[in-house]
Amino acid sequence: MPLAVEFNIQDPASFIDADVIERGVKTVAHAWGTRSGCISVCVVDDARMREVNASYLQHDYTTDCLSFVYDRTEDTIDGELILCADYAQREAEAFGWPATTELLLYAIHGTLHLMGMDDATDDGRLAMRQREREFLMRLNIDGAARHGLSDNLNPSE
Numbered sequence: 001m002p003l004a005v006e007f008n009i010q011d012p013a014s015f016i017d018a019d020v021i022e023r024g025v026k027t028v029a030h031a032w033g034t035r036s037g038c039i040s041v042c043v044v045d046d047a048r049m050r051e052v053n054a055s056y057l058q059h060d061y062t063t064d065c066l067s068f069v070y071d072r073t074e075d076t077i078d079g080e081l082i083l084c085a086d087y088a089q090r091e092a093e094a095f096g097w098p099a100t101t102e103l104l105l106y107a108i109h110g111t112l113h114l115m116g117m118d119d120a121t122d123d124g125r126l127a128m129r130q131r132e133r134e135f136l137m138r139l140n141i142d143g144a145a146r147h148g149l150s151d152n153l154n155p156s157e
Helices: 018-031 046-057 085-095 099-115 122-137
Strands: 006-009 035-046 065-073 074-086
Touching: 006 018, 018 035, 018 065, 018 074, 018 099, 035 046, 035 099, 046 065, 046 074, 046 085, 065 099, 074 085, 074 099, 085 099, 099 122
Parallel strands: 006 035, 035 074
Antiparallel strands: 065 074
């Protein structure tokens, strides 16, 4: 069975492009040699993201992306990404690119977590930003070359 990406879009934001997100998720997963399984992508608003973040991580705030691995082997993944459309809208304006691109970035970021990357340290965050930029560039995203180049490695990110 090939890798499937399933969607549950709970936020009706007009900028959500499931095809773009699916392409990003599969590009990252395939680069890691993951060829089968299922990654569920749920797009929510701030209120729902805050609820999920509090329930599973005991963090009482909204965030950009949460990822959950249910099962992973060398070439198979079963996991879930929860992406926040409201967060993407705000951050896109600050970065100066479309909200569609910001949401794609969250999907890439979350998929990197599913593949085993960790950004809990400064070195890990730097490696994560470099891989995000690499995948954004591979997907021909305008502005990708400047992503993650700031020296702001805020631990609360």
